[in-house]
Structures are given as C-alpha cells and as structure tokens.
Amino acid sequence: TSRRVHGPNHSCTVYATTIFQNWCSVRGVVVKGEGDRIFEALRYENNGEMCVVEGPFLADGTRNRSEDRTLTVPSTDIIPAPGMPVVCIGLEGGEAHLNGKHGETRAFSRENDTFVFHIYFEEKDLEPAKIEPKNLRIIFELPPPE
Numbered sequence: 001t002s003r004r005v006h007g008p009n010h011s012c013t014v015y016a017t018t019i020f021q022n023w024c025s026v027r028g029v030v031v032k033g034e035g036d037r038i039f040e041a042l043r044y045e046n047n048g049e050m051c052v053v054e055g056p057f058l059a060d061g062t063r064n065r066s067e068d069r070t071l072t073v074p075s076t077d078i079i080p081a082p083g084m085p086v087v088c089i090g091l092e093g094g095e096a097h098l099n100g101k102h103g104e105t106r107a108f109s110r111e112n113d114t115f116v117f118h119i120y121f122e123e124k125d126l127e128p129a130k131i132e133p134k135n136l137r138i139i140f141e142l143p144p145p146e
C-alpha cells in the first residue's frame with residue numbers, strides 16, 4: 001500500500017520493503033508445540049522430512065543468541081511466515097501440475113482438520129492454490145529470475 005500511496009522511493013516504502021525483505025531472508029517459522037514464538041528455519045534433513053530451526057526470536061524481533069535452541073522438527077510441524085518462498089512437491093491428481101512450481105505463502109487456514117497454506121505462484125498464469133504442509137518446502141536459496 002505504501003508503494004501505491006507514496007511511491008517506490010518514499011522513506012515509508014523503502015523502510016517497509018527493507019523490513020519485509022529482511023524478514024523473508026530470515027525464513028521465520030512458527031513451530032507447532034512451541035507457542036507463538038518464531039524460529040529461524042535453517043535447512044531440511046532426511047530428504048525434507050525434518051526441518052532444523054533455531055531461536056526463538058524475542059518480541060522485539062531480535063534474538064538472544066546465548067539462549068537460542070536448535071530443534072529438529074517434522075517439516076509438517078512448521079508454519080512459514082507470510083511471504084515465505086516455497087516450492088510444491090508430491091502433489092497428485094488435479095494439482096500435480098504444481099509440483100516444482102515456486103510461490104509464496106500469503107496466509108494459512110484450517111480445512112477438514114488440516115492446515116493449508118494459500119500459495120500465490122511466481123508464474124502469473126497459475127491461480128493461487130491451497131496446499132497442505134506435507135506438499136511444501138521452504139526455498140532457502142532462490143534461483144535467479146527467468
């Protein structure tokens with residue numbers, strides 16, 4: 001909204017963009033069973049079945065590194081922050097065409113006792129989709145734009 005109201009070079013727009021980019025580069029996630037605390041996702045292990053996270057962040061967005069914990073949790077137990085770059089994997093049936101497609105999380109909701117993420121894709125001709133956590137992986141290193 002700031003970009004549309006103030007323009008791309010306004011201090012508010014620059015500040016908001018910088019904060020958002022920094023946040024996305026941290027790969028912030030909420031871990032089920034750890035309350036609302038935010039951890040940094042570091043990498044996947046065991047072919048993506050487990051995710052290594054570190055943290056938590058403090059309420060002001062900083063970290064007390066001396067009190068950080070490193071946890072290895074099931075990949076389905078992490079909730080990526082909005083704006084997180086992800087790739088779809090293991091989809092079948094009518095959603096199989098989304099495998100390997102890059103997108104970003106915009107929201108999540110609960111449907112039929114399962115969390116689903118609302119994914120908006122890099123390819124403009126793809127409609128947003130609701131994808132289960134088991135079919136998403138965080139992209140830790142974004143490929144260059146095509």
